[in-house]
Amino acid sequence: MFQKTSAEGALFFRSLFERFRELLEYNNQMLELVADMGEKLSGDYVFDTHYLDKVITELDDLVYRIIYNLNTITENRYLSLYKVFERIRTSIRSEFTDDSLAAGGKRVMPLSEIDLDLVDLAGGKMATLGEIHSRLSQRVPPGFVITTQGYREFVGQKGLREAMRRAYEALETGVEPARVSADIRAAIEEAKLPEALESSIRGAAKRLEAQGYSYFSVRSSAIGEDEELSFAGQYRSFLQVPSVQLTERYKQVVASLFSPEAIVYRREHEIKHEKSAMAVGVLGMVAAQVSGVMYTRDPEAPDEDVILISAAWGLARTVVEGSGGTDFYRLARQAPGYKLIQSRIGAKQKLVVPDEGLGEREEMVPLERQTAPCLAEEDLERLAAIADQLEAYFKRPQDIEWAIAEAQGPFIIQSRPLRVRAVEKIGADEIKKATRAHPKLMEDTGMVACRGIGAGRVMRVLSDDDFDRFRRGSVLVARSTSPKLSPLIPLASAIVTDIGTPTGHMATVAREYRVPTLVDTGEATRRLDDGMEVTVDAQERVIYQGIVKELLRFQSFVEQPFADSREFRILRRLLKKIAPLHLTDPQSGEFSPNHCRTYHDITRFSHEMAVKEFINLHLQGRRWKRVPTHRLSLPVPLGLVVIDIGNGVVPEAAGKRLTPDQIASRPLHALLEGLCEEGVWRTEPVDLDFRSFMTSFTRTSQANPNEGQNLAVISREYMNLNLRLGYHFNMIDTIMTDNRNDNYIYFRFLGGVTDIARRSRRAKFLAEVLGHHDFLVEVKGDLVVARVRKINEEMMETRLAMLGRLIGYARQLDVLMRSDEAVERYVEQFLSPEPAGDPIPEETGGIP
Amino acid sequence: MSEPLEVLVLDDEPIVGSRIKPSLEKEGYNVEVMTDSREALGRIKRKRFDIVVTDFKMDGVTGLELLRVQKELWPESEVVIITGYATMEIAREAMQSGVFDFIPKPFRLHELKQVIERAAQAVRQRKQS
Numbered sequence: 001m002f003q004k005t006s007a008e009g010a011l012f013f014r015s016l017f018e019r020f021r022e023l024l025e026y027n028n029q030m031l032e033l034v035a036d037m038g039e040k041l042s043g044d045y046v047f048d049t050h051y052l053d054k055v056i057t058e059l060d061d062l063v064y065r066i067i068y069n070l071n072t073i074t075e076n077r078y079l080s081l082y083k084v085f086e087r088i089r090t091s092i093r094s095e096f097t098d099d100s101l102a103a104g105g106k107r108v109m110p111l112s113e114i115d116l117d118l119v120d121l122a123g124g125k126m127a128t129l130g131e132i133h134s135r136l137s138q139r140v141p142p143g144f145v146i147t148t149q150g151y152r153e154f155v156g157q158k159g160l161r162e163a164m165r166r167a168y169e170a171l172e173t174g175v176e177p178a179r180v181s182a183d184i185r186a187a188i189e190e191a192k193l194p195e196a197l198e199s200s201i202r203g204a205a206k207r208l209e210a211q212g213y214s215y216f217s218v219r220s221s222a223i224g225e226d227e228e229l230s231f232a233g234q235y236r237s238f239l240q241v242p243s244v245q246l247t248e249r250y251k252q253v254v255a256s257l258f259s260p261e262a263i264v265y266r267r268e269h270e271i272k273h274e275k276s277a278m279a280v281g282v283l284g285m286v287a288a289q290v291s292g293v294m295y296t297r298d299p300e301a302p303d304e305d306v307i308l309i310s311a312a313w314g315l316a317r318t319v320v321e322g323s324g325g326t327d328f329y330r331l332a333r334q335a336p337g338y339k340l341i342q343s344r345i346g347a348k349q350k351l352v353v354p355d356e357g358l359g360e361r362e363e364m365v366p367l368e369r370q371t372a373p374c375l376a377e378e379d380l381e382r383l384a385a386i387a388d389q390l391e392a393y394f395k396r397p398q399d400i401e402w403a404i405a406e407a408q409g410p411f412i413i414q415s416r417p418l419r420v421r422a423v424e425k426i427g428a429d430e431i432k433k434a435t436r437a438h439p440k441l442m443e444d445t446g447m448v449a450c451r452g453i454g455a456g457r458v459m460r461v462l463s464d465d466d467f468d469r470f471r472r473g474s475v476l477v478a479r480s481t482s483p484k485l486s487p488l489i490p491l492a493s494a495i496v497t498d499i500g501t502p503t504g505h506m507a508t509v510a511r512e513y514r515v516p517t518l519v520d521t522g523e524a525t526r527r528l529d530d531g532m533e534v535t536v537d538a539q540e541r542v543i544y545q546g547i548v549k550e551l552l553r554f555q556s557f558v559e560q561p562f563a564d565s566r567e568f569r570i571l572r573r574l575l576k577k578i579a580p581l582h583l584t585d586p587q588s589g590e591f592s593p594n595h596c597r598t599y600h601d602i603t604r605f606s607h608e609m610a611v612k613e614f615i616n617l618h619l620q621g622r623r624w625k626r627v628p629t630h631r632l633s634l635p636v637p638l639g640l641v642v643i644d645i646g647n648g649v650v651p652e653a654a655g656k657r658l659t660p661d662q663i664a665s666r667p668l669h670a671l672l673e674g675l676c677e678e679g680v681w682r683t684e685p686v687d688l689d690f691r692s693f694m695t696s697f698t699r700t701s702q703a704n705p706n707e708g709q710n711l712a713v714i715s716r717e718y719m720n721l722n723l724r725l726g727y728h729f730n731m732i733d734t735i736m737t738d739n740r741n742d743n744y745i746y747f748r749f750l751g752g753v754t755d756i757a758r759r760s761r762r763a764k765f766l767a768e769v770l771g772h773h774d775f776l777v778e779v780k781g782d783l784v785v786a787r788v789r790k791i792n793e794e795m796m797e798t799r800l801a802m803l804g805r806l807i808g809y810a811r812q813l814d815v816l817m818r819s820d821e822a823v824e825r826y827v828e829q830f831l832s833p834e835p836a837g838d839p840i841p842e843e844t845g846g847i848p
Numbered sequence: 849m850s851e852p853l854e855v856l857v858l859d860d861e862p863i864v865g866s867r868i869k870p871s872l873e874k875e876g877y878n879v880e881v882m883t884d885s886r887e888a889l890g891r892i893k894r895k896r897f898d899i900v901v902t903d904f905k906m907d908g909v910t911g912l913e914l915l916r917v918q919k920e921l922w923p924e925s926e927v928v929i930i931t932g933y934a935t936m937e938i939a940r941e942a943m944q945s946g947v948f949d950f951i952p953k954p955f956r957l958h959e960l961k962q963v964i965e966r967a968a969q970a971v972r973q974r975k976q977s
Contacts, residue, residue, distance in 0.1 A: 040954060044956050044957065044958075045954040045955065045956055045957075046863075046864055046867045046868065046953065046954055046955055046956075046957060046960070047863075047953065047954035048859070048861040048863055048864055048932065048953065048954075049861060049863075050861065050932040050953070051932055051953060051954050054932065427876075428852075428873060428874055428875060428876030428877075429876065431874055432876070448956075451957075539871070539957070539958075540958065541958070554870075554874060558870050558873070558874075559870045560866060560870075562867060565863055565866070565867075566863070567863045
């Protein structure tokens, strides 16, 4: 055996280092791809499942390569990542088929875990109710859903499956649909539930009983129920069901999926009966004092700006079934608030109340209450506000069932699209005429972050004081897409900003709440005044003066809300398995392959481990023996491991310890000039205020990050610098030669210890500083990527020195970024001819 | 106002047509959406469309075949191809066959609309002369 020569060692190292650089590059491509996918949710793009398939294939490939490269670098020490990858990949792939989603789903799920993305599992009615609770924060009765997976387990039992097959064969041979329907329904009602399903239902019901609910409503929630199927109303629902009757009622609801009308409809539309499925919701019965129904428009006159509410004492049956006297209210929308324009108080002689034995019974209404209104003005206002919230969110007039229990606000029991009188289809001519009649305040402006049309009064939010003044339904106008505006987003009818990107955090939130949003319009805060009525067309990128009703009508009655389409649902579900980052703290015991739940977790973990491998090269035994590794002693508290791959240190430097003057690498030398400049480096930890302190607790285990874990791989003309300072990553890759055509600097910055608002502000700070120095900058959330190429030596030198100063300056700057104004101040401070050493904290903290 | 132009949108994924249709209708076009390329081939033989927006790669008839038939039957019409497989080769072939424009998927709705507007101008000019 012969020993590797130093030259061979260096060669070997170089090939591994190449893998490392690839890994960093894949990592970056992955993050950018994910940001692009997020942007597709804006609705501004037309994409199809082919796109989803393509982008997922690309992602699979990138993540696989990252794992492969990590294992090449580390002599296969992370082979278990392949298994994790395969698990996540399979789960992601399953999102493409609705059936396997149901198959992968649970048979019984609490309503609180359900939203519209799970419509294939929970059915339309329950998924909507879950969404109203989770996204719109409205109160809904507690409950659970027996999913389409539960349904498939039930009807998939051999006996039942056979019976259904026979019945459908009979249909083919000409047997009457009514007869076929009766046979199937009988088979369903006679069949036993599978044991696992039965016990899941029992367990879930017990939990509801423990919360004080002894009766339930059992409601159909079929796939596509509230859409075009005209017989949907015939699916059954039951009120006041005691737990002993649950399974029986469940089967009856399921059986109603096979009414003669439904069977005929499916035959005519060539829908296989195996394709239809019924989820069933089981909700605790609210002990309602008053209940009723609300339409967000008048179905007979959908153009009028009114809300209709009907109400009766007791449980909802009276109103829903139209039996007995009810109150009727008609409210007009006005800015601000609502005006009661008509009320007809019915003679309410009877009411339905819960009954311990029978479930419910009718009672006489006491005489003095028979002709008293059930709803006070504040109840009406509250209900009307909910009506507007739901209509704005679902982009459709809604038919809402509600109940008010003593001392509690309204519960929403159900919301579905309102069937309105067929409005004359609004034509292009009418829209053109209307849009011509309204002056265009801004035209061809900005980028669409969430597609749609919204109208209301302008409310500019320029300082923290404006937050409290913001009214629901206003058009939010702000300087930038700051995450701090997030709490106002659900209240806004539309959003317009001067600057910002459709990939940032705020854009994501706007899409979650489906608020039409235009970003980067340049001058909205100057062109739009408070109180002005405007219509924001975040489709054509126009802002009109006044309310263009025709555009709103087109949106409500002609366009299908894009966010409800299958492709958007799949994309949202895919992103949930790709984008969230759970592994944030490398010091934590959970920072391991087994805790990776998303692709982002895998890539984050791989990145960290790859860097660590190089930093600890000298500890890795024989195979690294010949690679010249040094520790650089600096006058600032930054531990740096230096690996020289070719004339990066002076020949005299034989020892492990290096001093800055022994660095021969031109780029690192230039960077150190700035980094070690007097006063640049803040040694004291900045004053974490309580809030960031708490955030740092959740994001990290210790508030004192190790600053020794940094790496520079250098040669005479090359430097690859990896810094993990605090909890953010900073990577600089650069070549600096006499030939300007070879020169480049690539800068990448990600993460931090504080909340997303502050991290985004720091990203903005970096972008402005780098932009000022001629870098081409891209910001996606808190990821900053900047490049500059083909500049001469002298310019390289000043920029690298600037980056050195910037590293020190920006190190914990996110903590100080308490307001958006802070960004500009720090930019100014940093760029001033004599930069102050430390960023100076603001005197008072604004809203973080 | 001049007569509304007739537009056919063909893509085997329903989402594409259902998103494009209202967006073009709002501009005053009469829009028909189809997802089956064979049926579409039959349809263009019976009805004169001024503008055809078609996917490139479909089961049955390809966008290129459809383009050829359309241009042969209705030379004054325009065809716009949208595709998720945007290769140089496809673009070259489509251009040679007289495609008006070629848009890679995914695209922004207003990008498509601008192309359609230009195509509409070309068709209208031809109609007048």
